[in-house]
Amino acid sequence: MSQIEGPDDSQQDAIETQTNSSEGIEQDSKDMQRVRDLLLGNNRDVVTSPVKQDARSIVSEVFSEALFDRQKKDGSVDQVILPLVENSVENSINNHREQFVGYLYPLVGSLVRKSVTAFISEFLEKTNELIENSFTIKGLKWRYRAWRAGVSFSEYAASQTFQFRVKQVLLIHRKTGLLLKSVAQDHQLNDNADLVSSMLGAINDFVSDSFTSDSKDEEQNLGVVKTDNFTLLIKQGPYALLVAAVNGNESPHFNEQLQTTLEQIHRLYLNELVEFDGDDVPFDSCEKPLRDCLINELKPELETKQKQPWIAIILAFAGIVALLYYLVLWWQNESLVSEIKKASPPAGVIIRTIEQDGVNGLSLEALRDPQSTPIEEWLQQFKIGERTTQIKQELYLSAAPQMIQLRVESALSSFSGINTSWNGQVLSLSGLVTVTEYNDLQRRIEAIPGFKESFTLNMRNVSVKGEQTVNVTTQQQQLYQNALAEVQQIQFDFPVATTVLDRTQIEKVQNLADKIKELMLLAEINQYTMGVIVIGTADSVGASGTNTELSQARAEHVKSLLVEKEVASNEIMAVGIGKVELAQVATTARKVLINVVYHQNTLGHTEREGN
Template sequence: MPTDAATDHADSEQQLEKVRTLLLGKENSRITKSIQKDARSLVADVITEALHDRQKKDNSVNKVLQPFVEESVKQSVAHNSEQLVSSLYPLVGSLVRKSVAAFLSDFMEKTNQLLENSLTIKGLKWRFKARQSGVSYAQYAASQTFVYRVEHVFLIHRETGLLLNTVALEHESKSNADIVSAMLTAINDFVGDSFLSDQEGQKEQLQSVSTDNFNLLIKPGPSALVVAAVSGNPPQSISNQLQLTLENIHSLYFDELNRFNGDNKDFNSADNLLRDCLLSEQKEIVAKQKKTPWLAWLIVFLVVIYVGYQSFNWFKSAQLHEKIMQLDSQPGIIIKQLKIKQLDDITLDVLRDPDALNIHDWLKDNALNPAQLTITERNYHSLDQQILQQRAQRIVSAYPNISASWKNHSLMLTGTIDLIKTEQLRNTLAIAGFTEGENLNTEQLNLASNTPSSTHKEIKQQLFEQLVGRIASIQLNFSVASENITPQMQSSLQRLYLYIQQLTPIAKELNIDFGLLILGSSDNTGNKSTNNILSMKRANNTAEILQRKGIAKDRMYVVGLGQIDIKNISSTARSVMFNVIYNSHN
């Protein structure tokens, strides 16, 4: 049964509760309303100091506010980009310059480390050791460079084993992190199921997994695990930081951990907490251990020598190419191909006229060694004016009584020569590129009176036919409605007169009678009867000129053909043509 003291205490409590209700109201409503009424001013007075004290205590304010600030900035950029750009514009230039300077400094430092570690004996040993260990060179180099370094940090839900978040020093795909989380959970479950603690029903929890150069440190909490992948020998400070980070996560994400249903988006803002665990300590490098990368400098030296040698060869080859190509400007020489593989391996393919200068002599005159060149030389017939003059001089020099001169790019032959040699000279010059009436003038050649009469009859017959052909090839072309003989026609008629002179003694020796047929014609424009008269006048005017030169009138027969109605030439058939008609008495 309750004692009197207990009864009195219960009565006192009831009376005290009634007094509290009278003073404070039901469920403390009076004091609650008063606090709510002045809550804004009360909080405003202490919020700054409270945030300062909390940040000073465990640095949790930055970690909590940073995700909200980032999200606010992201929304501000999305909706008010112009205002934000205007506000930040004065700072951008300075930030960019500092960023570029920092990048260049970091780049030079890393390049220097790469040269020192990669192109040295130590670097080569590291590469060999990394291949033996089955790890990348970067990982092995990091293990040798740092006393320890936290490479990855994982946040794993303890109950489900799902990955909540992860951070890494270098880019790492999310799929790889999920695989590590699943494997770690499986190993932890295996250990927990296989080895029971002293208290029945409680599983053992892995604290670390170690290899020769790699360690996994595991810090378990009530709802989550923080796991750090560390290269090298991790000190106690890493374990302490993992514990501190785990406590902060449980404190800040208590509700999220308790209601976790597989969606880890609520833990995206935990990056900053996890990055606090990415600790490292670089090995101290003693000054005397720093070695000059002789291998690197040797390679650089060899590369410089090789580049210099190739540049020198290229420069000399370009000079040599330019010098040899000057040969192409020489008359009668065309360079088809020039290849310079080495300074002593040169291939030259040229076309050369026989009367052009000697290539070997030109090379020697220009301080070039012909032995350096493999020359392929093929003949061709050049029509260069200088070559034509040299060729004509060479041909005419075989005839002592003949001299050659040039007038308006035409070869003028003078002297006395017999008929046989005249034909030989003409044929040789024709093969050499000289055409009578174009670039050859033989009007000043005189026929020798002592032409051998013992010349074989067949040769004389050939000469006769050649002269007949040359006479038939001469044609006088007139302008529209013109019958006048121009100076150019006079030159052609003089040539025809010389042919008749040469033909007369040969015909006499062959017992051949011949006559000259002169045919005048006109085009098909204008009146037909007028054209017939015009064609006859053209033929008569031509015959008069030849008669004045010395051809007997009874040797010429003049015909006016009238207008010529032949397709494609009927409108240009204003001409006088010649033909030799003859009769042999043999």
């Protein structure tokens, strides 16, 4: 009977290993499932919360590198950040404009000052050159020769002044012929720099292709281009050309400087020249070495001898003398105008305006009475001399007493038998005339404007020829009576219970004062002694004592106003009579009345007359 044997030890180990492997895979699957549940399941906050807490520190460690890598990959960082920065700057400027002005002011101010300084320096340099060579004998010769040569004066002057002058320097890319950088003495030359560089590149290529040596397989290039007015010096380099436009005969030292500058540019900008793709921005910084090649070298005789622009000096001196002469004339004329303004014009002349008319003239506007002194005659006292005087005058009748007296003298000139005598405001006439002349004389004098208002006529000593006689005394007395009636007709009304006149009544005071003065003059002519009584009244309303006080106060008030108008106070008496007991005016008698008392001495006794 056979015996069944079990598995050996090796088989048993294999079976155990397989069993353990299956169990490990199953365990890994369970662990992976747990990770998925932690990251994506409902309990994922257990893992994400600690990450969120440290997110700022984690991102900050790789933020810059991440931006750099993404920008290098597709350039999307600029596309995202640029609009944000632009909007931020725009909002900041709109909201904080004053702060941005403060930030930019030092920078902009410095740039403006540098620009203005450069412009002024260039302007002064050109102006100085033109002045030195324009107003001299040599300068005039140069102008003639420039005209004959058909060139501008500035170009001809530069050719005669400088041994050589570099007007423009161009840096050109050799392979493409494109302009890399250009500098010039005159900024307008830079406008055509691109065209010049293209043409030079084409010519250089033509020479290189057409004139290559057969024996020596060497490339031929342009070195110098000469014209009647300038020379182009071309320095060749592996990747660039340096071209200088020169007036005059350049020195060997300048050729060396051009070559050195070209070598320096190749050394500093080799990568940019090799990888040039049409963008000339990298070559903006080479302006300094190029501008160092803009050299002006004077001729030897001009370096040792400085020209003197005698014609300019003479013209400047003559201009200064003329200006001083003009200022002296103006000052003298201004002083004369001030002197005339301070002086009092003659009677009957009113100066409205007086001012200078140019450097040596006067312009005057005035009003003049026909009887007054002519303005031209009055101005001669100020030593006007040969000055041009324009006088615009208008005639008028002056109310000045001197002018009225002159009109009276003119009116009396046709009466040969009449003598005049002025005593203050009284005109006394004497002489022998006919009746017709007497009436005509009186009519003419009284018709003179302003005479009645300012003067009184006394014709008591005028005798009349012929059978008919004129009682002059009677006429003078009649004038006095007429004036007396006018004075006594004036009354002043007062409001109820007041002692002060209102505005409309005060205006009548001046008229009363003038008539009283005229009456006093007539009284003197007629040999009267007179006095004025100012009588105050009151209505019947109120107590008798109160009315008496009111009437007295009213009379005193009118008297004080007359005294203010220069009527002698010792010839005025104020009296208050209280209420007026007349039924017709009992309620309206609030007045001040004027009465005059006078008397006349005749033949040694006194005749008294009252009114």
